[in-house]
Amino acid sequence: MGLVLTTLTGNYAVSYAVKLSRVKVVSAYPITPQTTIVEKIAQLIEDGEMDAEMIRVESEHSALAAAYGAASAGVRAFTATSSHGLLYMHEMLWWVAGSRIPLVMAVATRTIGPPWNIWTDHSDLMDQRDTGWLIAMAENNQEVLDETIKMFKITEDPRVYLPGIVGLDAFILTHTSEPVDIPTQEVVDQFLPDRRQPYVFKAGDPLIMGNIPKDLELNMRMREDIDKAMERAKKVIDEVDFEWGKLTGRRYGGLTECYRCEDAKHFIIGMGAWVGDMREAVDKLRSKYGVKVGLIKIRYVRPFPREDLIKWLSNASSAVVFDRSFSPGSGGHLFLETVAHASVAGVRTPIKNCLAGIAGVDVTYEDIVDVVLKSISEVEEVGTFKEFIEWYYRGGR
Amino acid sequence: MVLTIKDLPKDKYVMPGNAACPGCPENLGLKFVGMALGEKAILTIPAGCTSVIQGLLPGSGLKFPIINVPFASSDAVAAGVSVAKKLIGEDAVVIAWAGDGGTADIGFATLSGAAERNDNIIHICVDNEAYMNTGIQRSSQTPLGAWTTTTWKGKKERKKDLPMIMLMHKIPYVATASVAYPLDFIEKLRKAASIKGFKYIHLHAPCPVGWRFDPMKTVSVAKLAVETGMWILFEAINGKVVISPPSKPYVDKTKRKPIKEYLSIQGRFRNITEEILKDLERQVDENWETLLKFT
Secondary structure (H helix, E strand, O other): OOOOEEEEEHHHHHHHHHHHOOOOEEEEOOOOOOHHHHHHHHHHHHOOOOOOEEEEOOOHHHHHHHHHHHHHOOOOEEEEEOHHHHHHOHHHHHHHHHHOOOOEEEEEEOOOOOOOOOOOOOHHHHOOOOOOOEEEEOOOHHHHHHHHHHHHHHHOOOOOOOOEEEEEEOOOOOOOEEEEEOOOHHHHHHHOOOOOOOOOOOOOOOOEEOOOEOOHHHHHHHHHHHHHHHHHHHHHHHHHHHHHHHHHOOOOOOOEEEEOOOOOOEEEEEOOOOHHHHHHHHHHHHHOOOOOEEEEEEOEEEOOOHHHHHHHHOOOOEEEEEEOOEOOOOOEHHHHHHHHHHHHOOOOOOEEEEEOOHHHOOOOHHHHHHHHHHHHHHHHHHOOOOOOEEEOOOOOO | OOOOHHHOOOOOOEOOOOOOOOOOHHHHHHHHHHHHHHHHEEEEEOOOHHHHHOOOEOOOOEOOOEEEOOHHHHHHHHHHHHHHHHHHOOOOEEEEEEEHHHHHHOOHHHHHHHHHHOOOOEEEEEEOOOEOOOOOEOOOOOOOOOOEOOEOOOOOOOOOOHHHHHHOOOOOEEEEEEOOOHHHHHHHHHHHHHOOOOEEEEEEOOOHHHHOOOHHHHHHHHHHHHHOOOOOOEEEEOOEEEEOHHHHHHHOHHHOOOHHHHHHOOHHHOOOOHHHHHHHHHHHHHHHHHHHOOO
């Protein structure tokens, strides 16, 4: 198969993925840096290239509400947002997941104000961890496109039946052009079956969703079932990744990808666009400094890749988790979850948290090299870390 | 053609033993929606009394397909359902059934957005003039002078004129209705369902619990609201207001009953002053004057 690559921004990669997934209803409210996703979709619809309806709502709360209505009524639906928009629709995220209605949303990850700031961090995305949505985070524009198409299949799998987010870093991906392979409609049609969902609202069929529970334990079991669906989703994500790989030659590795991990003693853990810088950091650390460093790229925050992390970290000498979001008074989101799961699994590896790139501060592969070198030397000297959570600023504090 | 009770379907959409309070006007309203559009209706319902009236999951006391939704989302969800049904080619009438809070206050931006987009849905505001489900707190639809649990000495502001605001959205259909006039309401529902685009019906719904009157008097209180001219029944197709038959006599001010008759049977107005009474009377005249300009 001769591969023809197209230059696409991350946002346009989402737009084309949505078109190829034969989405029927798109509903959205503009917010930087998400806006060009739905601008493109609006254009594709108006030009007759995409057979769908667009609902141009008056707020993000309504954006997800309208997409949810369409999805509940039986069609594939999509929305996209970012930052404050995502926070404004937060209530609806719970509602969609609790209703078990498959739906896909792209989130252009962006800092939360004040002050107003349009650059990337992961605070908005990570604020949705408890809602019951699957949450994926892409490293590059090809992965953005692939994961968006795959997310429809994953969310509509009867073992899952949950909504899903595909995250892409503000500007670093959303507005940066990269060569992307856009699969043909035939390939996507072969991959993605007709929409499946647990129930559909129809006139004349007295189905009720969401009235007050008689039995609170039933309500608790409904919440628990979301947790179980997340566990089942791990296998589905793997299967779908394998299947997409067979069709396109692109496999990403399920919930995580491990880069140069086979002989690694020290690990870098991170997610999103700066994983690209982390790859370079690993190469540099190995080639220039001779340290055996591997990279665990988190592809899915939900379900959390507990097993993968435990597997890689159990025999490691140290690890640094890079977080672009944190909980004030506690620590970085990925770090907290990594150490919690590692700890209960009996992993004794010293794990450090580097809080960097918050509020869009630029972080280069050299910064990552610096942080990792320092942490390795500390562990080698002392056997552990003096400070487990470190705020990183270039040139020191 | 005049609609009579004999013309109405016998199918029941509101089951006995549901969780409504005695004398509940929303229960009446839902029955009429069933009679008007039952087999075609899909309802989105935000938080409010009807969240409770439905009864307990996994059962239900209502025979409609119902999507319960967060407070400020009913019209947006309904818009999504409506578009999906159009694409699928299914015949459905999508109704956002919301209280005065879910319509005029927390739900207002969503309502206004859907109206401006002319989404193909019917919004019914079932107006019991306060946040009854949370325990009788004032809303923008509570009239001047009324006692609520957040206005112990009477509300200091007047009722926001929502039907007029909706009229100004230039949508194809706006109507008011009352639970005391089921045939008028049913005719309006059917007319609304036959029109494409956004339809708004504001249903006056006296609440015995919140307004402090005997639960057997729901219909009489609703009737008095119309007979005193405090609630005006009208419909407007493409902005042209027509006063509905039950309200027609009261175009003539002299035919209206004194509003005191309406206020005095409600405990919530027990402590109003002469001054507020005068103000309320003035508001009735004003509302008529404004509305008649659009006939």
